[in-house]
Amino acid sequence: MNNSPTFSDKFVALFKQPKMFTMLILGYASGLPLMLTASSLLLWYKDSGINIQNISFLTLIAIPYTFKYLWAPFLDKVNILGIGRRKGWILTTQIILIILIALMSQLSPAAQPFMIAFIGFLICFTSATQDIAINAYQTEILNEREKALGNAIAVMGYRIAMLVTGSLVLIFADYYSGGAEPIEICTPKLTEYYGSNVLFTNIDIVSTQKLISNSWSLALITILVFFIICPLYCLFLREPLSTTVPKSFKEAFTQPFIEFFKRQGIKTAIIILLIIIGYKLADAIAFSLNTVFFADLGFDKTTIAVSYKAFSLAATLIGLIVGGLIAKKIGIYKSFLFFSIIMASANLMYVLLAVVGKNYYLMVSSVAVEYFCGAMGTAILVAMIMSLVNIKFSATQFAVLSSIDSLGRVLVGPFAGYVQSHYKWEGLFIASFIIGMLISAIIYLSRKRIKLMANIE
Structure with missing residues (x-):
C-alpha cells in the first residue's frame, strides 16, 4: 500500500508552517486595496452616471504605487509604534486603510466625486506604504531557501484578496440594489455649458440611482470584514531579529x-x-x-x-x-x-x-x-x-x-x-x-x- 503524501497533502502542509501562512496573510493584505481603487471604484462612478472619459481620470489616483520608493527610506529609519519597524508600519497602514474605506462608504460619486477620488488617492498612498513594509518584512524574515516558496504563496494571497475587492464587492452591490440598473441622466444645460472635457459634472440622481449608490456604500461596509482580519493577525507577527538600518x-x-x-x-x-x-x-x-x-x-x-x-x-x-x-x-x-x-x-x-x-x-x-x-x-x-x-x-x-x-x-x-x-x-x-x-x-x-x-x- 502506497502511503506517500499526495500533492494535495503537500499543498495543505505548506500552510501549516507558521512562516508560510504569514506570507499568505501578508500577500492577502497587500492585494486587498488594489482592485477596490483600480476597478470597483470605476464601476461605482459609472453606476452614478459619470461618463467613461471622465471615469478614466480616476486611474491617476494610483500614482503613489509608482513613486513609493521616495518615502521607503523613512520606513527604514522610523519605528512608528515602538514594536518594530516592519510590524509597526504594517499595523499602522492597515488600520488607516480600514478608516479610509469606512469614510468612503459614507459618500456618493454623484454628490462628492472629488472627495471620493481624494480618499481613493489616500487609500493608494497608504496601500503603497503597506507594500513597502510588507516587502521589507518578507525580505528579512525569509531565508534564501524559503524566498521563492514564500513569495509564491504571497502572490496566491494577493490574488485571493483581489477577488474579494474585485468580485465580492460587485456581488454585494448587486445584491443590495436588488438588481437595479443605473439610469444616466445629465442636466442638458450643464453638459452643454461645461462640455465633455470637464472632469465631473453635476448629475441629476433619480431614485433608482440613489438605491444603487446606497448599495455600493453597504457593499464597502461589508467588505471591511475582510480587511479587519489583517491587523488582527498582524498583532502577533514576529519582528525580524536583526535588520540593517541605513546610517543616513x-x-x-x-x-x-x-x-x-x-x-x-x-x-x-x-x-x-x-x-x-x-x-x-x-x-x-x-x-x-x-x-x-x-x-x-x-x-x-x-x-x-x-x-x-x-x-x-x-x-x-x-x-x-x-x-x-x-x-x-x-x-x-x-x-x-x-x-x-x-x-x-x-x-x-x-x-x-x-x-x-x-x-x-x-x-x-x-x-x-x-x-x-x-x-x-x-x-x-x-x-x-x-x-x-x-x-x-x-x-x-x-x-x-x-x-x-x-x-x-x-x-x-x-x-x-x-x-x-x-x-x-x-x-x-x-x-x-x-x-x-x-x-x-x-x-x-x-x-x-x-x-x-x-x-x-
Missing part, C-alpha cells in the same frame, strides 16, 4: 541609483527603465477599462464578478506557473521577448468581442487569454527585475524598478479614455496591440544591452 537618508537614497546607472552606462540604464515601464503597457491598456467595457456591452455586475473576475484568478495562477516553467526551460531573455509578443496579441480577443458584442462565451475566453498571458508576463518581468538588481542594494533597487513598472499602468487611464471616446472599443484594443508590438521590437533591438545589464544569456 542620504546614503539610502543615493547609492542604489549611482550603482545602477554606472553599471553599464547611463544610456543602457535609461533603455532598460523605458522597457520596464512599457513592458506591460499593452496589458495595462486593456485592463484599465475592461470592467467598464463589459458593463458597456450589457453584462450585469454579478456576471462580471463571477464570470470575469473570479475566472481570471484561475487563469492568472495557471499563467504564473506556466510562465515560470517556460522561463526555466528557455531562459529569461527569450521568455521576456516571447511573453511581450503574446501579451500584445491577447488584446486582439477584445477587438473580436467589441465587434461581436455581448457574448458570454467570447467574454470568458477573452478574459482567460488576457489573464493567462498577462500572468506569464508578470512572472518573467519579476524575474527580469530580480536579475537587474544588485544584491548589495536589493531592497531599494527592487522598490524603484517595481515602482517604475507600475508607471505605465497608472498613466494609461486618460490615454485609454481618450482613444475609446474617439475610436470606440475596437480602436482602443487595436492601439494596445500596436503599442505592445513596438515594445517587443525595442526589446529585440536592445537584447545585448539587456543581457549585459542583467548578466543573463
Whole structure:
C-alpha cells in the first residue's frame, strides 16, 4: 500500500508552517486595496452616471504605487509604534486603510466625486506604504531557501484578496440594489455649458440611482470584514531579529541609483527603465477599462464578478506557473521577448468581442487569454527585475524598478479614455496591440544591452 503524501497533502502542509501562512496573510493584505481603487471604484462612478472619459481620470489616483520608493527610506529609519519597524508600519497602514474605506462608504460619486477620488488617492498612498513594509518584512524574515516558496504563496494571497475587492464587492452591490440598473441622466444645460472635457459634472440622481449608490456604500461596509482580519493577525507577527538600518537618508537614497546607472552606462540604464515601464503597457491598456467595457456591452455586475473576475484568478495562477516553467526551460531573455509578443496579441480577443458584442462565451475566453498571458508576463518581468538588481542594494533597487513598472499602468487611464471616446472599443484594443508590438521590437533591438545589464544569456 502506497502511503506517500499526495500533492494535495503537500499543498495543505505548506500552510501549516507558521512562516508560510504569514506570507499568505501578508500577500492577502497587500492585494486587498488594489482592485477596490483600480476597478470597483470605476464601476461605482459609472453606476452614478459619470461618463467613461471622465471615469478614466480616476486611474491617476494610483500614482503613489509608482513613486513609493521616495518615502521607503523613512520606513527604514522610523519605528512608528515602538514594536518594530516592519510590524509597526504594517499595523499602522492597515488600520488607516480600514478608516479610509469606512469614510468612503459614507459618500456618493454623484454628490462628492472629488472627495471620493481624494480618499481613493489616500487609500493608494497608504496601500503603497503597506507594500513597502510588507516587502521589507518578507525580505528579512525569509531565508534564501524559503524566498521563492514564500513569495509564491504571497502572490496566491494577493490574488485571493483581489477577488474579494474585485468580485465580492460587485456581488454585494448587486445584491443590495436588488438588481437595479443605473439610469444616466445629465442636466442638458450643464453638459452643454461645461462640455465633455470637464472632469465631473453635476448629475441629476433619480431614485433608482440613489438605491444603487446606497448599495455600493453597504457593499464597502461589508467588505471591511475582510480587511479587519489583517491587523488582527498582524498583532502577533514576529519582528525580524536583526535588520540593517541605513546610517543616513542620504546614503539610502543615493547609492542604489549611482550603482545602477554606472553599471553599464547611463544610456543602457535609461533603455532598460523605458522597457520596464512599457513592458506591460499593452496589458495595462486593456485592463484599465475592461470592467467598464463589459458593463458597456450589457453584462450585469454579478456576471462580471463571477464570470470575469473570479475566472481570471484561475487563469492568472495557471499563467504564473506556466510562465515560470517556460522561463526555466528557455531562459529569461527569450521568455521576456516571447511573453511581450503574446501579451500584445491577447488584446486582439477584445477587438473580436467589441465587434461581436455581448457574448458570454467570447467574454470568458477573452478574459482567460488576457489573464493567462498577462500572468506569464508578470512572472518573467519579476524575474527580469530580480536579475537587474544588485544584491548589495536589493531592497531599494527592487522598490524603484517595481515602482517604475507600475508607471505605465497608472498613466494609461486618460490615454485609454481618450482613444475609446474617439475610436470606440475596437480602436482602443487595436492601439494596445500596436503599442505592445513596438515594445517587443525595442526589446529585440536592445537584447545585448539587456543581457549585459542583467548578466543573463
